[in-house]
Amino acid sequence: MSKQEDSDENWISAMDNLCSKLNVDPVAAKKSKESFSEIKLNYTLDGDILHWMACALYVACRTSITPTVQTGKAVEGNCVSLTRLLRLCNISLIQFFNKIKNWMEMAAMSTDFKDRITRLEHKFAVSTILFCNFQPIFQEIFSGLTNEPVKSNTKSKKQKLQPCTTNALFEFTWCMYVCVKGEFHNSAHDLVDMYHVLLSCLDYVFANAFMARRIDLINPAFKGLPADWMKDDFELPKKPPCIISVLSEIKEGLAVEAATMKEYSWRPVIKTFFEKGILKGNSEDLTGLLDIGNFDVNVKSLNNLYETYVLSVGEFDERIFLGEHANEQIGTKNKVSGDEISQVIASFGPSGRACPDTPLTGRRYLARREERTPVSEATNSVARLAALLRSARPKPSPHLLRFFADCGVSEEIINTNVVKPCNVWMEQFSNNLKECNCSNETIAFRCNMVTCLYYKVLEHIIREEHRKKPQLSLHVLLSQETYQLTVYACCTEVVLHAYGVHSLRFPRVLQIYGLSAFHFYKIIELVVQAVVEKLSRDVIKHLNAVEEQVLESLVWTSDSPLWDQLTKTPVPAATEVYVQDSPNCRRNISGLQSPVSAVIDRFLTPMADQAKKQLFKDNIKPGQSLLVQANNNIKQEASDPQSPPNTSTPSSTESTPNTTPKKANNSLILFFRKFYSLAVVRMNDLCTRLRLTDEELKQKIWTCLEYSIMHQTQLMRDRHLDQILMCAVYVICKVSHNPNNQVERTFADIMRCYRQRPLADNHVYRSVLINKGNGEESPERGDLINFYNKVYVKCMQNFALRFTGRHECSLSPLPAGRARAGRWSPGGQRVSERHQLYVKPLTTPPNHHHLLTYQFSRSPAKDLHAINTMVSCEVGGGVKRGAEGGDVVKRARLAAPGVARKLQGLVSDRQAV
Structure with a gap:
C-alpha cells in the first residue's frame, strides 16, 4: 500500500469516526467526505487535519435539511451540536471561525452561507460581550460566588434537598437568559436589545430571590434593596420589586428601553414557559423558581430546552462560558473576562468588532474618541x-x-x-x-x-x-x-x-x-x-x-442608475470635477469645493455650467492663443500665434460649432468628485503600506487607475474599486521596474498590505467577477490574480506599456487629499475643461520633465508656441490619431525642436485613448 493510500484511509477512518460519534446521517456524512476529498486534492491543508474535518462536517450539516416527524418542520444543522463537533476535533471557536473562512473560499460557498457564518460570528461576539457584563452585574446583586464548579445534584431520594447556592444560581440565571434569548433568534445579534434582555433576566432572578427572602444569596450592599431589608421584622411586598432603573443607572443601561424590553419581551416569554410547564413555581406572579423542589427541576428543564434549541439551529452552545475549560474551547488565554474582550472581538471581521475600524475618509466629522466598553458605546x-x-x-x-x-x-x-x-x-x-x-x-x-x-x-x-x-x-x-x-x-x-x-x-x-x-x-x-x-x-x-x-462597489452593480447616466455622458477626468476657490463655494471633505446647492445638485441634476471656475475659455480656434484676461494678471493673447506673451490684443469670442463635448451634470460631477477623493485616499494609503513613496510613481498609478475608470469603465461593473486599484498598483510597479528603481511588488505583497487597511475585506481579492455568464450559467468568479490575467490585462495592456520607459506618457495630477488641500500636483489649477492645462505660482523650478511648461517672463516664446500648437490641433474633440498626431509633432519640431520629444509622448498617450 502506498503512503497516499494509507493517508487516504486514515482521514476517511477519522471522518467516519467523527460522523459516528455525532450521529450524522449518511447523506451529510457522504457529502462531507466528498467535499473534504476535493479540497484536499486541490489545496494544501496546513495544521491539524481534524480542524479541516470540522469545517467539512459543519458545512455538510448546515447545508442539509432534516424534516421532523412530529412537527413536519425542517431543522437546520442536521441536529449536530457545533460545540460538541469542535470539542471532538480539538479546535476552539476562534480557531474555527478563522478556518471556516478559508474553507468557504476554497469550497466556493454561496454568499448566503457566508452571511450565515458572519451572523454566527457576530452572535458569538455579542454573547462574549454580554457574558463579560453578566458576571460583574450578578456579583453586584448577589454575594457568595466562588470559582468552585457546581456539584452534580445526584442525591438519593432519602437525602434532604438543599437550597440553591450562589454558584448554582449563577449558572441557572445564564441558562435561563440564553433560553429566552433563543426565542428572539432573529435579533440575538443585537447588542443593545440583548443587553436589556440580560438586565431583565437579572431583575427577574433578583425578584424571585427577594420574594423567597434569600438573605444568604442577595448582596446586602446592593443599592436596589430597601433600607430595612436585613431587619427581622421586614415585611415582603405584595408584588415583586423591580430593579431595572437601578441596574440601568449603575451598569450603563437605558431605563426606558430596558423597562420596555422587560414588559413586552421578557415577561411574555416567561409566561409561556410557565404555561408549557418548562418552569415550575407560582404562575400568578411568576415567582417561586428558587423554592426547594422547584429549583432543580427548573435547572434540568431549561438545560433540556436549550440543548434542543442548539441542535435545531446548529449553532454554538452559549453555556460554553460557564465551563471549567471555557478558555480552551473559546480560544482565549484565560477564562473569558473583561480584559480578554478586545482580543476576542478583534479576532473577527469588521462586522463583529466592538470598536469597528475608522474609515479613511470622513474623519473630519468625528469627535475625539473616548474610551468606552462595547456596551457603553452601544447604549451611548x-x-x-x-x-x-x-x-x-x-x-x-x-x-x-x-x-x-x-x-x-x-x-x-x-x-x-x-x-x-x-x-x-x-x-x-x-x-x-x-x-x-x-x-x-x-x-x-x-x-x-x-x-x-x-x-x-x-x-x-x-x-x-x-x-x-x-x-x-x-x-x-x-x-x-x-x-x-x-x-x-x-x-x-x-x-x-x-x-x-x-x-x-x-x-x-x-x-x-x-x-x-x-x-x-x-x-x-x-x-x-x-x-x-x-x-x-x-x-x-x-x-x-x-x-x-x-x-x-454598490453603485457599480449592473442594475445601478449610474450606468444609464454614463450612456449619456462620458466619465469625467478627476481634474474636471473639482471646484477651485470661489466665494460662493464651500469646502468638502477633501479640502476641495462643493457647489452652493446641496439637494438640487444631487437630485435635480441641472447642467453643470458653473461646476468649476474657469480661467481659460474653451472656445479656442485653431492657431488661436490660449491666454485670456484673468484677475488682471494674465494678459489675453492675439489670434496670431507668433504674438509675444505681453500682447493684450483681444481675441475673437466666436466658438467653433458642434465641437464642445457634453458636460456632465452636477449630480454626476458630485459623484465622481466623491469617488475620486475616495480612490486617491485608498491609493495613497496602499502606497504608504507598500513603501512606494516616489511621487512620480504615485502619479503613474493614479494615471493608470483614472484611465481605467474613464475609458475602461466596464471593469468596474459588478466589481470593487479596490480590485481595480490593486491591479493598477501591480501593473505600474511591474512596468516601471528597472535595476536602478526597485519598485516591483508581487500580488502577495499588495494583498498583504491591503488586508492591513481599515475595513478591508479578504473577499474583495478572493472572489472577483471574471465572467458574468448568461442566464443558463452562474457567473465565473476567481481570485484577483485570475481576474488580472483573464480580464484586466486585455483591457489595460496597451495603455500600461506607455510607462515602460520606451514611451513618454503624460501623467494626470493627483487630486488634492486632505494633507494637500488647495493645491494640485504637478499642474496647479486646471484652467480648461477640454485640455490638460494648469497654472500655478512659480515658487520652485518645475521638475515635471514629461510636461510642456511655460514660465512667464522667463521661458522663450517657442515654449508657449509649442503649447499653442498642441492645443490648436486638439480643437474639435482631441488629438487625431495616426498622421494627424505626427503632424502635430512635426509642427512642434519646426517651432521648437527641444520640446518635440515631450510632445511626442503627449500625442502617443492620447492615441492610446
Missing part, C-alpha cells in the same frame, strides 16, 4: 439619539409648518407630498421589524424614532437649502419624493445601527425602501452635517463607512 449611541429626539414628534414640527406657510406651501401640499409618503415608509419599516420578532411596542417605538429623526433632519436640510438659494421654490424640493425617501432611509440606518440591529444591517435598508445605492449616497453627507454634533461618534463613523461601501 441610543442615549444620544433619544436626547436629540426628546421633544420631537413623528410629524412636522410647528416651526417647520410655520416655515412652509411663510414660503407659500399649502397644507394640502404638505399633507400630500410630505406626510402621506412618510406614513407609507413607516409602514414598510414596521413590516421589516416584524421579521425580527420584535414586540409590537418595540416596533412602534422604533418607527416613531425614525420618523421623528426624519422630520428633524428634513427641516434642517430644507432650511439650509433655502438659506443658500432663497429664490428656489420649496415646491420643487417637496416634489422630489426620491430625495425625501433617501432622507428617511438614512434616518432608518441611523436608528438600526444605534440599536445594533444586525439582521437589518446595511445595505438591507436599500431593499426595505426599494432604493438604489446611487441615490442613497447623495444624502449621507447632508444627514451627517445635520446631526454631527448630536449623535455618537460610532454612528457618524458608521455613516462614513456606509458611504465608502456605496462608492467602492
Whole structure:
C-alpha cells in the first residue's frame, strides 16, 4: 500500500469516526467526505487535519435539511451540536471561525452561507460581550460566588434537598437568559436589545430571590434593596420589586428601553414557559423558581430546552462560558473576562468588532474618541439619539409648518407630498421589524424614532437649502419624493445601527425602501452635517463607512442608475470635477469645493455650467492663443500665434460649432468628485503600506487607475474599486521596474498590505467577477490574480506599456487629499475643461520633465508656441490619431525642436485613448 493510500484511509477512518460519534446521517456524512476529498486534492491543508474535518462536517450539516416527524418542520444543522463537533476535533471557536473562512473560499460557498457564518460570528461576539457584563452585574446583586464548579445534584431520594447556592444560581440565571434569548433568534445579534434582555433576566432572578427572602444569596450592599431589608421584622411586598432603573443607572443601561424590553419581551416569554410547564413555581406572579423542589427541576428543564434549541439551529452552545475549560474551547488565554474582550472581538471581521475600524475618509466629522466598553458605546449611541429626539414628534414640527406657510406651501401640499409618503415608509419599516420578532411596542417605538429623526433632519436640510438659494421654490424640493425617501432611509440606518440591529444591517435598508445605492449616497453627507454634533461618534463613523461601501462597489452593480447616466455622458477626468476657490463655494471633505446647492445638485441634476471656475475659455480656434484676461494678471493673447506673451490684443469670442463635448451634470460631477477623493485616499494609503513613496510613481498609478475608470469603465461593473486599484498598483510597479528603481511588488505583497487597511475585506481579492455568464450559467468568479490575467490585462495592456520607459506618457495630477488641500500636483489649477492645462505660482523650478511648461517672463516664446500648437490641433474633440498626431509633432519640431520629444509622448498617450 502506498503512503497516499494509507493517508487516504486514515482521514476517511477519522471522518467516519467523527460522523459516528455525532450521529450524522449518511447523506451529510457522504457529502462531507466528498467535499473534504476535493479540497484536499486541490489545496494544501496546513495544521491539524481534524480542524479541516470540522469545517467539512459543519458545512455538510448546515447545508442539509432534516424534516421532523412530529412537527413536519425542517431543522437546520442536521441536529449536530457545533460545540460538541469542535470539542471532538480539538479546535476552539476562534480557531474555527478563522478556518471556516478559508474553507468557504476554497469550497466556493454561496454568499448566503457566508452571511450565515458572519451572523454566527457576530452572535458569538455579542454573547462574549454580554457574558463579560453578566458576571460583574450578578456579583453586584448577589454575594457568595466562588470559582468552585457546581456539584452534580445526584442525591438519593432519602437525602434532604438543599437550597440553591450562589454558584448554582449563577449558572441557572445564564441558562435561563440564553433560553429566552433563543426565542428572539432573529435579533440575538443585537447588542443593545440583548443587553436589556440580560438586565431583565437579572431583575427577574433578583425578584424571585427577594420574594423567597434569600438573605444568604442577595448582596446586602446592593443599592436596589430597601433600607430595612436585613431587619427581622421586614415585611415582603405584595408584588415583586423591580430593579431595572437601578441596574440601568449603575451598569450603563437605558431605563426606558430596558423597562420596555422587560414588559413586552421578557415577561411574555416567561409566561409561556410557565404555561408549557418548562418552569415550575407560582404562575400568578411568576415567582417561586428558587423554592426547594422547584429549583432543580427548573435547572434540568431549561438545560433540556436549550440543548434542543442548539441542535435545531446548529449553532454554538452559549453555556460554553460557564465551563471549567471555557478558555480552551473559546480560544482565549484565560477564562473569558473583561480584559480578554478586545482580543476576542478583534479576532473577527469588521462586522463583529466592538470598536469597528475608522474609515479613511470622513474623519473630519468625528469627535475625539473616548474610551468606552462595547456596551457603553452601544447604549451611548441610543442615549444620544433619544436626547436629540426628546421633544420631537413623528410629524412636522410647528416651526417647520410655520416655515412652509411663510414660503407659500399649502397644507394640502404638505399633507400630500410630505406626510402621506412618510406614513407609507413607516409602514414598510414596521413590516421589516416584524421579521425580527420584535414586540409590537418595540416596533412602534422604533418607527416613531425614525420618523421623528426624519422630520428633524428634513427641516434642517430644507432650511439650509433655502438659506443658500432663497429664490428656489420649496415646491420643487417637496416634489422630489426620491430625495425625501433617501432622507428617511438614512434616518432608518441611523436608528438600526444605534440599536445594533444586525439582521437589518446595511445595505438591507436599500431593499426595505426599494432604493438604489446611487441615490442613497447623495444624502449621507447632508444627514451627517445635520446631526454631527448630536449623535455618537460610532454612528457618524458608521455613516462614513456606509458611504465608502456605496462608492467602492454598490453603485457599480449592473442594475445601478449610474450606468444609464454614463450612456449619456462620458466619465469625467478627476481634474474636471473639482471646484477651485470661489466665494460662493464651500469646502468638502477633501479640502476641495462643493457647489452652493446641496439637494438640487444631487437630485435635480441641472447642467453643470458653473461646476468649476474657469480661467481659460474653451472656445479656442485653431492657431488661436490660449491666454485670456484673468484677475488682471494674465494678459489675453492675439489670434496670431507668433504674438509675444505681453500682447493684450483681444481675441475673437466666436466658438467653433458642434465641437464642445457634453458636460456632465452636477449630480454626476458630485459623484465622481466623491469617488475620486475616495480612490486617491485608498491609493495613497496602499502606497504608504507598500513603501512606494516616489511621487512620480504615485502619479503613474493614479494615471493608470483614472484611465481605467474613464475609458475602461466596464471593469468596474459588478466589481470593487479596490480590485481595480490593486491591479493598477501591480501593473505600474511591474512596468516601471528597472535595476536602478526597485519598485516591483508581487500580488502577495499588495494583498498583504491591503488586508492591513481599515475595513478591508479578504473577499474583495478572493472572489472577483471574471465572467458574468448568461442566464443558463452562474457567473465565473476567481481570485484577483485570475481576474488580472483573464480580464484586466486585455483591457489595460496597451495603455500600461506607455510607462515602460520606451514611451513618454503624460501623467494626470493627483487630486488634492486632505494633507494637500488647495493645491494640485504637478499642474496647479486646471484652467480648461477640454485640455490638460494648469497654472500655478512659480515658487520652485518645475521638475515635471514629461510636461510642456511655460514660465512667464522667463521661458522663450517657442515654449508657449509649442503649447499653442498642441492645443490648436486638439480643437474639435482631441488629438487625431495616426498622421494627424505626427503632424502635430512635426509642427512642434519646426517651432521648437527641444520640446518635440515631450510632445511626442503627449500625442502617443492620447492615441492610446
